[in-house]
Amino acid sequence: MKSYRKELWFNVPNRRDFINITPQVEACLRESGIQEGLALVNAMHITASVFINDDESGLHSDYDTWLERLAPHEPTSQYRHNLSGEDNADAHLKRQVMGREVVVAITGSRLDFGPWEQIFYGEFDGRRRKRVLVKIIGE
Amino acid sequence: MKSYRKELWFNVPNRRDFINITPQVEACLRESGIQEGLALVNAMHITASVFINDDESGLHSDYDTWLERLAPHEPTSQYRHNLSGEDNADAHLKRQVMGREVVVAITGSRLDFGPWEQIFYGEFDGRRRKRVLVKIIGE
Amino acid sequence: MKSYRKELWFNVPNRRDFINITPQVEACLRESGIQEGLALVNAMHITASVFINDDESGLHSDYDTWLERLAPHEPTSQYRHNLSGEDNADAHLKRQVMGREVVVAITGSRLDFGPWEQIFYGEFDGRRRKRVLVKIIGE
Numbered sequence: 155m156k157s158y159r160k161e162l163w164f165n166v167p168n169r170r171d172f173i174n175i176t177p178q179v180e181a182c183l184r185e186s187g188i189q190e191g192l193a194l195v196n197a198m199h200i201t202a203s204v205f206i207n208d209d210e211s212g213l214h215s216d217y218d219t220w221l222e223r224l225a226p227h228e229p230t231s232q233y234r235h236n237l238s239g240e241d242n243a244d245a246h247l248k249r250q251v252m253g254r255e256v257v258v259a260i261t262g263s264r265l266d267f268g269p270w271e272q273i274f275y276g277e278f279d280g281r282r283r284k285r286v287l288v289k290i291i292g293e
Numbered sequence: 294m295k296s297y298r299k300e301l302w303f304n305v306p307n308r309r310d311f312i313n314i315t316p317q318v319e320a321c322l323r324e325s326g327i328q329e330g331l332a333l334v335n336a337m338h339i340t341a342s343v344f345i346n347d348d349e350s351g352l353h354s355d356y357d358t359w360l361e362r363l364a365p366h367e368p369t370s371q372y373r374h375n376l377s378g379e380d381n382a383d384a385h386l387k388r389q390v391m392g393r394e395v396v397v398a399i400t401g402s403r404l405d406f407g408p409w410e411q412i413f414y415g416e417f418d419g420r421r422r423k424r425v426l427v428k429i430i431g432e
Numbered sequence: 433m434k435s436y437r438k439e440l441w442f443n444v445p446n447r448r449d450f451i452n453i454t455p456q457v458e459a460c461l462r463e464s465g466i467q468e469g470l471a472l473v474n475a476m477h478i479t480a481s482v483f484i485n486d487d488e489s490g491l492h493s494d495y496d497t498w499l500e501r502l503a504p505h506e507p508t509s510q511y512r513h514n515l516s517g518e519d520n521a522d523a524h525l526k527r528q529v530m531g532r533e534v535v536v537a538i539t540g541s542r543l544d545f546g547p548w549e550q551i552f553y554g555e556f557d558g559r560r561r562k563r564v565l566v567k568i569i570g571e
Contacts, residue, residue, distance in 0.1 A: 155468075155570065155571050157468040157469065157539075157570070161538065183305065187366075190294075190430070192430055194535050194537055196535075196536075196537070197544025197546075198484050198545070198549065199546050199547075205389065207339045208339050208374075212372070212375075212376055212377065212382075213373070213374040216374050217385075217389075220386055224502070233491075234494050235494050238488075241404055243494050246491055247479060247495070248497075250495075250529060251487075252387045252389055253389070253392065254483070256393065257535055258398055259333055259335070259428035261296075262300055263518060266428065268336075268338050270338070270339050271337065271339060274519075280447055289470070289544065291468070291469055291569075292296070292430065293294050330433075330569060331472060331569055339570065345532050345542065346478045346528070346529065347478050347513075351511070351512035351521075352511075352512070352521060352524055353515040353523050355513050364493070368525025390528060391528055395533065396474075397472075398474070398565055398567035399451050405437070407565075409500060410478060430569075431435070432568065
């Protein structure tokens, strides 16, 4: 069994944004030389997500509006987590809806994807350096 | 390390439905001959889910009602994604709540499940052919 | 390829609670002797979650309040699942928001975590014995 590990770093200039990281994950896969196996891609921070969906800007705007409705940033005083001086409780909630990680099949040295699947980093508390972990195991 | 891959195809006659795919995944596992490892089961389409829960029709009705409350299909004009002529933005949102994939332990040639765990395909934009990927790695 | 399996048992005295199970998962990893691979940690019951987030009591209170807003326990009669005499339909919904499982990279015999990542058992229908499965594969 082979294993491969890489950290991807991001510094998103806005509080919230979605970034297509499929090309970086594909580069990791090529570097790993793994032909058959599983790739885990996860946020290493608990106010961010990694998820798979469509690379369509209207949809990303819909996600942002919807997540703000489910778990609004303001008023920050509505969250007990923020009593400690933080203002990012909503980001911890939004991340649970969108998920921490994806696991992707590796088949024939490729990400084994359906026609529209793309991997996104979902930032909910940006403006600082944060990481995504890519771990691939297989042969 | 062995690896196994199979696509399961569905053409759900309604816009939304939940289908128990545990027997198909068990058939894949038998065909794989893998005794110890991990099985990944994921929707290959971004308006569908694979999740694990109870095979109880009342609960499935509750899921449908609840998801419609969290991310209603109508009015379709509330979503920017639908400006492109689509009407399935809600399906992209519902799928995030229910999840893209499950990872299941394989122990002694069986899906290593608790008493009520069953695997479902969750369709949120049906009436067309769509796929689920089963990938199993192990020995 | 090595594989390791262990069940962790819980009997949470309240209906809902969050329990940090990171030390137990770390003990499993030591016992497994696996240095490189993937760990799957999943609820074996369909009214509970395993998820990764912050070990902060204010945040856990925020999660509880938020999940009760998204999928309230009362009135229990609002759910068709409860017509069968159950009162835990809301727990099946809450578990979908928080997730069934996490997959964690194993690197150098350790859980490959960012600075604040901790693994939690999320109980939504407690006061009885329930299980979490830890399955680790690798070398």
